[in-house]
Amino acid sequence: MRFISFEYQGQARAGILLSVDDSGQPALLIDGGHPDRPQPLQALEPTMMAWIESGLVELSRALKRIVPDKACLLPLSAVRLLAPLPRPGKVVGAAFNYRDGLAVSNRPTPEEPVIFVKSHSTVVGPGVTIPLAGGNQVTYEAELAAVIGTPALKTGRDEAASHVCGYAIFNDVSYTNMVREDGGFVRGKNQVATGPLGPWIVSADDIADPYDLRIELDVDGVSLQSSSTAQMLFRIDELIAYASERMPLDPGDIIATGTPAGVAANHKPAAWLRHGQRVTLRIQELGELSNPVVEI
Template sequence: MAHARPARRRAGGVRGSGRSRAAVQGAPGAGMKLLSYAGGFGRVEDGAVVPMGDDLAGFLATGAVQTGAPVPLASVHLWAPVPRPGKVICVGLNYRDHAEESGQPIPDEPVLFAKFANSVTGPGETIVVPPAVEQPDYEAELGVVIGREAHRVDERTALEHVAGYTCVNDVSARDLQFRSSQWLLGKAIDGFLPMGPWLVTSDEIPDPQTLRIRCEVDGETVQDSSTAQMIFGVAELIAFVTRTISLEPGDVIATGTPPGVGMARTPPRWLRDGDEVTVDIERVGALTNAVRMDAPMGGTG
């Protein structure tokens, strides 16, 4: 279940293609929190959602608001802040201790791979593990949502292109991931990128390298670190990526996970049927998803 914590100015829900504008930059009104949900988009006021239609991109471009009757926040089914990102750039081995626990050398430059929109799922949704996967693992990560087109940007100005931040769980199938030198098969699985519960705008987090990041599995803390421990910070990652890959509003960067993943434990701690996983990032929020092991076709369990 998603944890609806109070917030000063948060945004959840850039719906549609990755070309939609994700930032709440220039949006009118202090303390605004926008959510994406099954009925469209809206802002949260006093525990209720005030509908604003389904054209968040138009709202961000013009500031025009068409409000409807408020509905209780508890009745709203939240989506991922960016349900259909144009690009999801993931960063591997971006915490020194995680690289060491994985038996990998400390990288000299960011290790990048991709996930796709099929992997994205929202808060409270179930992580469905297909029968082909025997070693599903959790990875708590800070997600960066791009709000302004970025092409060959300088590290000093890179954060100006950030719309805001969200929680990400880079669920990974370790048995498939390490079958070859390419990680795609074990990473880009349907529903293996929970994201949410909302997007906290960048004006609330001027320095993304100061956030405590935690992961719990069934109430047990399995990861507990700080984004200060990243090898490559958010600004450096944006500058590195945009040397060759342009980023557009709604694109997401998953910035890597701290130590404590299941594969590094003795014995390994793989996700199992019925587990509940929570990614909790200071000043961002908490993202919770249950795990279900899918039965083979024609099977019973």
Template sequence: MRLVMYSALEAPRLGAVCQNNVVDLNRAHHAYLAASGDDCESRDLADALVPTDSLEFLRGGRRSAEAATTTLMWVLEQLRAGNFPTGVWGEKLVQPLSGVRLAAPVLRPRKIVCVGLNYRDHAEEQNAKIPKNPILFAKFDRSLIGHGEDVEYPAVTEQLDYEAELAIVIGRSGRHIPVATAMDHVAGYAAFNDITSRDVQFADRQWLRGKMGDTHAPFGPYLVTADEVPNPGALKIRLWRNDELLQDSSTSQLIFGIAELIAFTSASVTLETGDVIATGTPGGVGFARNPPVFLQAGDSVRVEIDEVGVLENRIVKRS
């Protein structure tokens, strides 16, 4: 399933992308229950199982996933039969994907954990030693934006850089998670762009201020559930600035794989449902190129990861 937080004329709601359409899962669930003759009169119970928010949906675990799957199958059956199902009050359940705005697929994660120097080709382009352990840093929830939203070019930098990354979203919370069972804690995957004020990062000799900017974590376009990505360690990952291909690699280049990152991080902090781990970027980043390539106002930046999706954002300079 490809989950989104989308909006048309209202606050973002949980949807599922199918056949270039977005299905409102919460409203569709209510309609499905009514159509199937379910005698449950409690809206609160139905809302708890398939809520309007992706984070609350992930907290529902297996039961919420099964309810959403059943609901989506019902909607698709209606569409195949030539029917256009509506909600219990006549509201639209299906809208064209092109007609909605996408927010980040998880709006308020408790943590955004990022990993530095985690691709072999990225280490090689800097002549850097392979790290013995993952290098972790953080971003904040105001950094997150969705597909199609603008990235701010802040006044504090003259070297705005890009970093295409595969992000994982935690489904089941845990602490001291062993490598052997770590993948059981993954809800799904999304594309991520670790926008970096490179001159600020290097001037500070630590990474936080150069990485934490508002809008500097494009994330999406959707959350692809783990069952749809059977081998996340062998995905092509690419980044374009406008029409120029600048990064072209594979997650097979990861130094520390997804299970290792979950185990290592959870040894220090509890990983909670909805937490995001951005797994690092491959070679081809702007500062390491000869000559260096940095983002400019007006640029379009596109991250593409096989089986996961295409994330595109525009760089905008604020006055």
């Protein structure tokens, strides 16, 4: 199921998207804060973190067996989508993790994952402006995000996948010049609003194979990244095992699994983000995430 966070009449809460409007029918969602919400939600606070902690996959399976009361439904057009997890824990990113990206950049293949941490405060939702500090070289990075559902510490690969409760689209906007100047990721990955996430979290039970998904990005309609998660070098179970050996992973943390070929520096001329552009990401089965860019 597609789990969302949204704002309606000045209040933010979690919900479940029931239909999309490709068929011409109005898109509807379950209001997770409505008194007549389905029984599996009745004992839970209407926040994504509460739902994740309760077990997102279990909620998905239970909700699929229920016809919701019409009183708790809202049209998607009446709400404003937020980041599905408005305040995640930490974002653990993987650098140099796509074979096609390594090839086009002439980088050696790393022998183990290269990870960094991005602050939860960088996360923003669909349609939110990416503020661009002028004079910098800033790139987009289309990524598959895996959401951690249960605590993981020193977790082996064989059980790592069971800690993932869902998937979303993530744009790891990065200040490339800062990464190069610093020889590290902290400053270049942690500028304001550099973590667009959304448009929803698809529960893990609805993604049969996270390593067989088309992943694409365009800027103002011009395709700049087009690949597949099959190009991932270290898979999600390897990333979780590696990261959890070095730090605890908690419910609501995000594993950003890396980006394929086509980042700004791969193009001639380089396709650094500019004022007035719109960046749109698409991942098969996960939808579309789009954000405008405005220089500040």
